[in-house]
Amino acid sequence: MRKIILLVTVFFFITGLLSTSEIWAQKEKSKPKLLRLTFYYPVGVAGPLARVIGEMTDKFNKENEGKVEVVPVYSGDYDPTMQKVQTAIMAGNPPDIFMVEISELPTLLAMGAVLSLDDYIKKTEKGYWEDFFAPFRENAVIGGKIYGVPFQRSTPVLYWNKEAFKAAGLDPEKPPKTWDELKDYATKLTVKDKQWGVTISGGWNDWLFEGFVRQNGGFLISPDGLKANFDSKEAIEALDFWVELKHRLKVGPPHSTWGSTPPDFVGGRTAMLYHSTGILTFLKRSAKFDFGVTFMPQKKTFGAAVGGANLMIAKKIPKERQEAAWKYIEWMTNVKNTAEWSVASGYVAVRNSAYDDPVMKEHVSKNPEYLVARDQLKFANGKMMAKNFQKVREILKRQLDDSAAGKIAPAEAMKIAQKEIQAVIK
Amino acid sequence: MKRIYRLTTYGYLLPGLFFMGIFTFIPVFMSAYLSLFKWNINNPEPSFTWFSNYIEVFKAPLFWLVLRNNLVYAFTTIPLSMSLALFLAILINQKMGWVRSLYRGSLFYPTMIPMVAAAMLWVWIFNPGLGIFNYYLGFLGFPKLEWLYDMRYALIAIIIMSIWKNFGYYMLIFLAGLQGIPNHYYEAAAIEGATGWKQFRYITFPMLAPATLFVFIVAIISSFQVFDQVFVMTQGGPGDRTNVLVFYIYQHAFRFWDLGMGSTLTTLFILGLLVAIWLVFRVIGRRVYYEV
Numbered sequence: 001m002r003k004i005i006l007l008v009t010v011f012f013f014i015t016g017l018l019s020t021s022e023i024w025a026q027k028e029k030s031k032p033k034l035l036r037l038t039f040y041y042p043v044g045v046a047g048p049l050a051r052v053i054g055e056m057t058d059k060f061n062k063e064n065e066g067k068v069e070v071v072p073v074y075s076g077d078y079d080p081t082m083q084k085v086q087t088a089i090m091a092g093n094p095p096d097i098f099m100v101e102i103s104e105l106p107t108l109l110a111m112g113a114v115l116s117l118d119d120y121i122k123k124t125e126k127g128y129w130e131d132f133f134a135p136f137r138e139n140a141v142i143g144g145k146i147y148g149v150p151f152q153r154s155t156p157v158l159y160w161n162k163e164a165f166k167a168a169g170l171d172p173e174k175p176p177k178t179w180d181e182l183k184d185y186a187t188k189l190t191v192k193d194k195q196w197g198v199t200i201s202g203g204w205n206d207w208l209f210e211g212f213v214r215q216n217g218g219f220l221i222s223p224d225g226l227k228a229n230f231d232s233k234e235a236i237e238a239l240d241f242w243v244e245l246k247h248r249l250k251v252g253p254p255h256s257t258w259g260s261t262p263p264d265f266v267g268g269r270t271a272m273l274y275h276s277t278g279i280l281t282f283l284k285r286s287a288k289f290d291f292g293v294t295f296m297p298q299k300k301t302f303g304a305a306v307g308g309a310n311l312m313i314a315k316k317i318p319k320e321r322q323e324a325a326w327k328y329i330e331w332m333t334n335v336k337n338t339a340e341w342s343v344a345s346g347y348v349a350v351r352n353s354a355y356d357d358p359v360m361k362e363h364v365s366k367n368p369e370y371l372v373a374r375d376q377l378k379f380a381n382g383k384m385m386a387k388n389f390q391k392v393r394e395i396l397k398r399q400l401d402d403s404a405a406g407k408i409a410p411a412e413a414m415k416i417a418q419k420e421i422q423a424v425i426k
Numbered sequence: 427m428k429r430i431y432r433l434t435t436y437g438y439l440l441p442g443l444f445f446m447g448i449f450t451f452i453p454v455f456m457s458a459y460l461s462l463f464k465w466n467i468n469n470p471e472p473s474f475t476w477f478s479n480y481i482e483v484f485k486a487p488l489f490w491l492v493l494r495n496n497l498v499y500a501f502t503t504i505p506l507s508m509s510l511a512l513f514l515a516i517l518i519n520q521k522m523g524w525v526r527s528l529y530r531g532s533l534f535y536p537t538m539i540p541m542v543a544a545a546m547l548w549v550w551i552f553n554p555g556l557g558i559f560n561y562y563l564g565f566l567g568f569p570k571l572e573w574l575y576d577m578r579y580a581l582i583a584i585i586i587m588s589i590w591k592n593f594g595y596y597m598l599i600f601l602a603g604l605q606g607i608p609n610h611y612y613e614a615a616a617i618e619g620a621t622g623w624k625q626f627r628y629i630t631f632p633m634l635a636p637a638t639l640f641v642f643i644v645a646i647i648s649s650f651q652v653f654d655q656v657f658v659m660t661q662g663g664p665g666d667r668t669n670v671l672v673f674y675i676y677q678h679a680f681r682f683w684d685l686g687m688g689s690t691l692t693t694l695f696i697l698g699l700l701v702a703i704w705l706v707f708r709v710i711g712r713r714v715y716y717e718v
Contacts, residue, residue, distance in 0.1 A: 202664065387468070
């Protein structure tokens with residue numbers, strides 16, 4: 001018996017050795033021709049988006065057969081993707097192309113991980129860079145240099161359930177336009193223990209909160225990522241408005257998670273929902289009732305912080321790989337593919353001219369609600385970015401959550417956030 | 427002869443020690459060493475700073491909240507899941523034919539589900555609007571709660587879920603222990619006139635002591651290792667009210683990329699756990715009677 005086990009083990013060992021050496025031999029032979037690139041990408045919202053990325057990449061690989069092959073690796077949502085990219089960078093084996101949440105750029109720069117793309121962009125067709133919507137470009141640039149190309153991009157919007165509006169005696173075609181209307185409607189729409197008036201989603205509530213501060217004419221971190229501005233009058237007022245809705249009036253849940261609120265909206269648990277435009281396709285497929293999409297209501301102005309992820313190239317890889325990676329990025333963001341990706345995913349098309357693409361034109365003429373997020377871009381700004389952004393988020397979210405539960409006064413909460421965040425981003 | 431015997435003993439231990447060494451012991455000592463360094467995004471090159479990380483940990487209010495959460499979790503899940511497991515083990519140890527295997531199977535099945543899958547399931551069970559937990563509570567006339575989304579109840583929700591998930595394993599160990607108690611003890615006790623509670627107090631309980639000690643140690647370790655359900659169900663929120671030690675370590679090491687802090691917390695965690703287990707062995711271990 002023992003002999004048999006030994007023989008089997010030896011057999012597998014030897015065949016294993018042989019097959020790996022064969023693979024090595026093949027690799028050596030094909031090395032000068034085929035460049036195999038790794039591409040880490042997240043999917044920030046629900047939906048079969050991983051499949052879409054796979055199909056698009058297959059097309060690219062076919063067009064470049066024998067020269068470049070991009071291997072897309074789905075790496076979870078934004079936080080796990082950032083972790084995997086960071087780990088790979090620290091281990092000295094970065095993915096050639098990666099897409100991480102836009103606010104992480106300063107952290108990646110501090111790690112010396114991202115390639116500046118200016119030279120490549122200069123060489124592409126004229127007007128390529130300017131064709132991207134301005135607020136999307138903001139988060140790709142630091143110190144005058146371009147480090148990423150917008151791709152999977154969104155803004156938060158307000159969804160409203162038209163049937164719930166009817167039931168509450170409100171005009172189903174008139175969503176709230178101002179904070180005061182929002183408060184008024186939410187109060188009318190709230191049915192105790194059955195339906196919230198308005199849900200401001202948790203999980204990325206830091207992102208939604210920045211939008212509210214923008215609507216109030218303020219900002220949270222200076223564009224260079226060095227000065228925190230959390231204890232400004234505008235930010236405290238914005239937080240006080242949240243506390244009003246979530247705690248004092250109890251017309252919205254004080255806390256929730258990013259993944260739980262779209263099903264809540266579909267299930268009729270909430271009449272209005274603040275969430276990413278990226279869930280629009282999911283809602284259209286799942287909701288059994290008529291709903292609308294509109295700008296987030298204004299205080300002093302309409303406003304939003306853009307969100308999502310940019311395509312980036314690793315700095316510490318050979319030049320030929322960087323060039324191949326750029327080829328892939330340029331291809332993924334050409335007008336046709338930008339349109340195709342937007343139609344398939346529900347994300348905003350990142351380029352102006354993508355909206356002239358015939359596929360896109362047909363899509364938005366049938367589903368005009370996909371244009372809301374794009375139109376809101378006129379009032380949108382870049383998202384705050386800073387070094388150690390993961391820590392910034394945790395600090396801010398803690399204060400937002402504590403305030404929404406009435407544990408701490410907004411002014412006090414923002415003072416703590418200001419002190420702690422300034423200490424980590426300096 | 428004796429020397430050869432000893433040599434073969436070490437020979438057999440070697441492969442195990444080798445892997446334990448490279449995957450457990452060396453990393454443990456490495457993190458103890460790294461805990462003396464500042465090493466994060468602001469300081470990409472590690473610099474030696476003595477015990478400054480430790481001071482920073484103890485000065486952070488969040489650390490104490492996390493510790494408190496974890497202690498609340500431990501002091502509720504351990505006694506509740508252990509007594510539930512013991513109670514049910516005694517119940518299904520009664521002779522009742524096929525019903526017994528049915529009960530045993532249905533009580534044990536939560537243990538067999540992977541924790542992450544179970545946590546996903548309980549996210550829906552606890553969903554305030556659509557979940558069955560609130561449905562049944564409403565049925566019984568209780569108010570509906572926001573569970574995972576409410577600072578007051580989120581940790582309780584995780585505790586409920588963890589007891590459901592863990593007690594089956596403890597129950598199985600108790601059951602094995604119960605079946606190892608010779609029946610003639612009970613017969614003798616019955617002749618002497620001892621019934622019910624007395625039989626449990628003077629025969630079952632002391633005879634089960636080794637199993638109880640084992641379950642206790644396992645329960646302590648698992649209650650401080652709690653991570654999966656927190657990661658899946660709440661991510662430590664709302665407002666850090668479900669943030670526990672391992673999740674806190676994970677945040678520092680892999681989210682904030684603060685490797686010095688992560689190592690410091692890990693070292694403190696290991697030391698704390700070792701002290702807890704040493705205490706248990708000292709206080710309870712001595713009173714356990716092993717029938718050899």
